[in-house]
Amino acid sequence: MINIELLVIGGGPAGLSAGIAAGKCGVKTIVVDENPLPGGQLFKQIHKFFGSKEHKAGTRGYKIGEQLLNEVDQDGVEVYLNTRVWGIFDNNIVGILKDGKTQKVKAQKIILATGASENAIAFKGSTLPGIMTAGAAQTFINVHRVLPGKKILMIGTGNVGLITSYQLMQAGAEVVGVVEASQNVGGYDVHANKLRRAGIPIYLGHTVIEAKGDIEVDGAIIAPVDEKFKVDKSKSFLIDCDTICFAVGLTPRIELAQMVNAPIIYMSTLGGYLPIHDNRLKITEDIFIAGDISGVEEASTAMEEGSLAGVAVAMELGKLDKNKGVKEIEEIYKRLAKLRSGQFGSKRASAKEEIIKKQMEMKGGFK
Amino acid sequence: MNKKVDVIVIGAGVVGGAIAYYLTKKGKSVIILDQDEAASGASGGNNGQISIIDREPGIELDWAKESMKLYKEYEEIDEFETDLELTGGISLFYNEDEIRIGREVIKKYNEIGYHCEILIGEDIKKQEPYINTEIVKGAAYCKEEGKLNPFSITLGFIDNAVEKGSKLFNKTKVLDFKVKDNLIQEVITNKGSFYAEKVVVATGAWTRDLMSKLDLDYKIFYGRGSLMVTNPVEACIKGPIVPGCFTIGTLYEGDWNLLGLTQHKNGTITIGQDTRSFNDYNKGISYEGTVHLAKLFSEHFPELINLDIIRVWSAITPHVADSLPIYGFSGKYHNLFVAAGLKGAFTIAPAAGKMAADMILEDTYDHRVEEYSPARFEKGEKYEN
Numbered sequence: 001m002i003n004i005e006l007l008v009i010g011g012g013p014a015g016l017s018a019g020i021a022a023g024k025c026g027v028k029t030i031v032v033d034e035n036p037l038p039g040g041q042l043f044k045q046i047h048k049f050f051g052s053k054e055h056k057a058g059t060r061g062y063k064i065g066e067q068l069l070n071e072v073d074q075d076g077v078e079v080y081l082n083t084r085v086w087g088i089f090d091n092n093i094v095g096i097l098k099d100g101k102t103q104k105v106k107a108q109k110i111i112l113a114t115g116a117s118e119n120a121i122a123f124k125g126s127t128l129p130g131i132m133t134a135g136a137a138q139t140f141i142n143v144h145r146v147l148p149g150k151k152i153l154m155i156g157t158g159n160v161g162l163i164t165s166y167q168l169m170q171a172g173a174e175v176v177g178v179v180e181a182s183q184n185v186g187g188y189d190v191h192a193n194k195l196r197r198a199g200i201p202i203y204l205g206h207t208v209i210e211a212k213g214d215i216e217v218d219g220a221i222i223a224p225v226d227e228k229f230k231v232d233k234s235k236s237f238l239i240d241c242d243t244i245c246f247a248v249g250l251t252p253r254i255e256l257a258q259m260v261n262a263p264i265i266y267m268s269t270l271g272g273y274l275p276i277h278d279n280r281l282k283i284t285e286d287i288f289i290a291g292d293i294s295g296v297e298e299a300s301t302a303m304e305e306g307s308l309a310g311v312a313v314a315m316e317l318g319k320l321d322k323n324k325g326v327k328e329i330e331e332i333y334k335r336l337a338k339l340r341s342g343q344f345g346s347k348r349a350s351a352k353e354e355i356i357k358k359q360m361e362m363k364g365g366f367k
Numbered sequence: 368m369n370k371k372v373d374v375i376v377i378g379a380g381v382v383g384g385a386i387a388y389y390l391t392k393k394g395k396s397v398i399i400l401d402q403d404e405a406a407s408g409a410s411g412g413n414n415g416q417i418s419i420i421d422r423e424p425g426i427e428l429d430w431a432k433e434s435m436k437l438y439k440e441y442e443e444i445d446e447f448e449t450d451l452e453l454t455g456g457i458s459l460f461y462n463e464d465e466i467r468i469g470r471e472v473i474k475k476y477n478e479i480g481y482h483c484e485i486l487i488g489e490d491i492k493k494q495e496p497y498i499n500t501e502i503v504k505g506a507a508y509c510k511e512e513g514k515l516n517p518f519s520i521t522l523g524f525i526d527n528a529v530e531k532g533s534k535l536f537n538k539t540k541v542l543d544f545k546v547k548d549n550l551i552q553e554v555i556t557n558k559g560s561f562y563a564e565k566v567v568v569a570t571g572a573w574t575r576d577l578m579s580k581l582d583l584d585y586k587i588f589y590g591r592g593s594l595m596v597t598n599p600v601e602a603c604i605k606g607p608i609v610p611g612c613f614t615i616g617t618l619y620e621g622d623w624n625l626l627g628l629t630q631h632k633n634g635t636i637t638i639g640q641d642t643r644s645f646n647d648y649n650k651g652i653s654y655e656g657t658v659h660l661a662k663l664f665s666e667h668f669p670e671l672i673n674l675d676i677i678r679v680w681s682a683i684t685p686h687v688a689d690s691l692p693i694y695g696f697s698g699k700y701h702n703l704f705v706a707a708g709l710k711g712a713f714t715i716a717p718a719a720g721k722m723a724a725d726m727i728l729e730d731t732y733d734h735r736v737e738e739y740s741p742a743r744f745e746k747g748e749k750y751e752n
Contacts, residue, residue: 087679089654104654259652259679 007107012040014291015113021310023075039065116292125211134247149243159187161247270295380410383569384524385720412682416607447523454606456512482510586688593656599634698742
């Protein structure tokens, strides 16, 4: 059995930031990730980040990933790759699968930074080869440098859909259109306008009702939908494509939180069911969360939340002076407030407040 | 103040549910209380098997027989799905000794009309083609065993009772009782007090705790079982599979080789094991139990090792010190009826619930359940654990 002060589950932006924050305070930390590379989605993100300088604006995603890895290394945090966590049991015993064998890790504190998984939608033919999530397409082009197809139809105009479409185009594919069921583009106009300038049609108020093809996709039938999302099949038409990508939202990966019986809440603005946490991202006596598991946001918020959880753990373990820690957390909250402002951000900010309020209302505190 | 009703049923599991269902059918006003929610304890955490040959001939087998008829009735009069399927079931034996005892045991069931036989070696594969006969040397087959859907049944009882006017209070924990003249006057909960003519306690493993509030010491303990469920797959396991030691009474404390499983109508396989951790309140999941269970399953079904486990949980089940149910009116509190410790409750709950409703309303009294009376634990001596 491995004994450790802090186990961070998930080596994406939140998990690495948590490891760095705790490691800096001298907390003996292990970060585990089931992938062969740490960094989560950052290594697929070749675009520059927005926002202010403190949020690494202007830096490309994979560069941020490299910076985080460097810091983790400097802080003496161990990173176990190809390591899957399969369960959390009594007394903070965590079952990990490493090198084909299961073993136990006993951690004083645990941070869940398990992220989110991509959603899919179902229609006739939606399991044909050639249909994949936007994240999968991004992995093809940005990690493995392979085009998933030549003519791509994207479903969803959130930032993931818009950015991936643009990157597919940059990688040499033809993006034949972006389909969006609602009447408005979901993501930032900056990204949408880049596509428009490149002449890529954005079909607002449309949805895919069928994928055509015998052994793989060779077309998609799309049809208009009204404001109540009712499909008008009489006006459907065929789009020639060999690949269909889903960019239809993300769902927090909360299985491990459920396994420790953390109370769960439904928040549609944050991606669905989430563990209820306090203002230090704590969900049970010894377990914290950070990043998309606490509500689907962005890499920048995930990094701040990771730092927050890392600082909170260091304080609880007595490795960080209380006053100093409180001050650091205040600073993090100031930065988070900036990230959670504006048209989209403010909705997330109030959803987050609601969760924290809910936690305070719960009787008996943590288990 | 809550209005006084005819009966309060504490515990929304299959036993409490069946009792509430029949009381409601007889036109009584019923309130069902549960500290969590319906089917959240052992009734929602088991393999859903019909077990016959682990019961002594007598009232339990009568209940079992009647219950199978009642399950059909529930479906026929379109009240709820039970997914009942009498597939036959097997109890596993690992050595010659167990097989020998097994032969003796099934004799008494054959004598009273059950279709049981001992399967040896490759014959076991006629029932379960994927089982590893290098480990499993023999099995007791019983044609009258089978499987059902525990959720659908428990919720079916309760939803029906609620539809007909009974009330279910979830997350309602009984904190205390107010008693006068040997009658329970008031059931005090975290959501206020409830009043009824009669009180039914059907709280499974939690019964001892609850009864301590009435200064009663029912010798009922808990065991924690670990279970897991796979993704839905094609039909590959026919009937319920249970550890033979339950059938032949060769269970030793600390015994780990306890594998039980059922493949359900939707294709999922639940795999369970009693970890023999007595008096363990903890509803958490043990690392050792889970790893051991996965290992046991893969040894027994080497061809099925690539199934995905999608969820793991634990269930707290009751064990009564003398292995008999606690069923009947209390001798000390005249309006208190207890129905707890009914082993493999899904096999007998419909009939036991129906009889309980009759007894509660004083329509009948059945001498066959005399030895189950809670009064045997009400003589005053405290049980040293």
